[in-house]
Amino acid sequence: MFEFNDRVMFEDKPNDLLTVGEMLVDMISDNYGDGYENNGYTRFFGGSPSNIAINANKLGIRSHIVSAVGEDSLGTFLLNRLREAGMDTDGIQTTPDSTSLVVVTKSQSTPVPIFYRGADYGLTYNGSLERALNNSKAVHFSCWPISKVPARHTVERVIEEARRNKMLIGFDPNYHPKIWERDEDGVAYVKSVISKVDIVKPSEDDAERLFGPDSHANQVEKFLELGAKLVIMTLGKDGAIVSNGKETVIFASLATVVEDTTGAGDAFWSGFYAAVIKGHTIKEALELGFAVSAFKLKYTGAVVDLPELEAIKRQFNL
């Protein structure tokens, strides 16, 4: 149970947050549409766990990323960017597959990402990963690594070990059928994972993909029934509805300017983790998470130049 006015107690560890999962290249079109004139693309560093780790580091906690890239020029690109962001790359494995890639061709209607799974799902559980885990206070992952074996087995062992170590476990149930194997019921598997973690942050779309359409309150209830201890359901410009099973709190969005929504969810996670690890209450950490998200929304790009958490706190009068 996470009481809103409680603080999470952590053992002293050399690292704060460990994120486990995909690092990938986002190849995004420079213009809209499929016309002859619009063939330019730009590669970006991508992958939610690495964005969260980089953000958390900027906000002032120690973070570490475990992921896998290919032995190719796109893998080198990702490793270089990670180093340039001041992160160590000890946790990055290389696998014989191509570095995972997502192509997004901008469209006046809905831009549909095209997924190219490669190296990321080759992530294995090894001694280095186990040490990183045992040295951390909290661990975070999303649906990417659990969608495909062997990364799934790696995350299963991570969850087991994290539970044994009483670490805080956060999971982004961002289920998408396109990244799942076609012959498997991804929904059932994602639900089985929700039952083993502490905190989930579904969007309305995530909830609908997992449970079908229903009211916000009912959707939150379903995550709680599966066993999540804190459910943070984000509602875009309408803020979020958060429940610990005993109490449900509505948070209004703190965003004043929305320049680009990419990475807003990752910004929330990093603000939330930074705050709970720095000793804030759950309620304060949620507010700080939404403040970091609002800060990010003012700028373009998945990872923006975040100040320390204390500066965000002052800026948003929290």
Add this chain to the structure above:
Amino acid sequence: MFEFNDRVMFEDKPNDLLTVGEMLVDMISDNYGDGYENNGYTRFFGGSPSNIAINANKLGIRSHIVSAVGEDSLGTFLLNRLREAGMDTDGIQTTPDSTSLVVVTKSQSTPVPIFYRGADYGLTYNGSLERALNNSKAVHFSCWPISKVPARHTVERVIEEARRNKMLIGFDPNYHPKIWERDEDGVAYVKSVISKVDIVKPSEDDAERLFGPDSHANQVEKFLELGAKLVIMTLGKDGAIVSNGKETVIFASLATVVEDTTGAGDAFWSGFYAAVIKGHTIKEALELGFAVSAFKLKYTGAVVDLPELEAIKRQFNL
């Protein structure tokens, strides 16, 4: 046996050349290297069978392409380009996987392509493919579709049917371990395919990947021993060595200006097919193939604005 001064006799058919295999997007970096400043890429229409079919059409024979793309914006892009090149798209299947993609980051050393196999290997043998096959005089494919099931099974049925129909069968043994499944001996499988086709056009590198290093004459001999009836081994600027098992002829390169080598091999194939189908002897067809290749080398891009075969013939005094 293909005597150098013989012509290939074809039954009258509504189509001349059918190419079967990959259509894919080549995503090529605009600049060299992995630096911060070099993140721009441009997408191009790619895939050797479609290049050959488009070229052959420009040279004045009727051609048709059978391939598979994903139901995504990159698939739409490829279909649009094919239509713009004046080709019909009846033979293009759609599969649930992402449109196949190759990323090439230019490098001052050797640029290594990064392969993202998707829709292309989902190609199935269906009634439409069988009709296209029965309506054609010659069929062509490369190592892409045979590297992965189910496309491999489709090509196996194509070969069977083409042999029964006494079609001319051309195969590009461009074996590359990177497109093969890691747990399978691709070399053995490619060799088994060589034994069932009429004409192969290996490069020196292809031969070395299949047989290890050896002299040109010995490499050509190995392809003949496997059962190929005409072996065209290309030697870059040194031309080509061609053998029908009885006679071996060296062809000097006809290239005068080399602006870009991309697609030079496809240009050869299309010139060769166009010439044999138009009734030229094998020797003349080889010369015309090398002439088309030399024409293409003067321009940048995989598919350039080729004139009719007769114009090439006049231009190269053949």
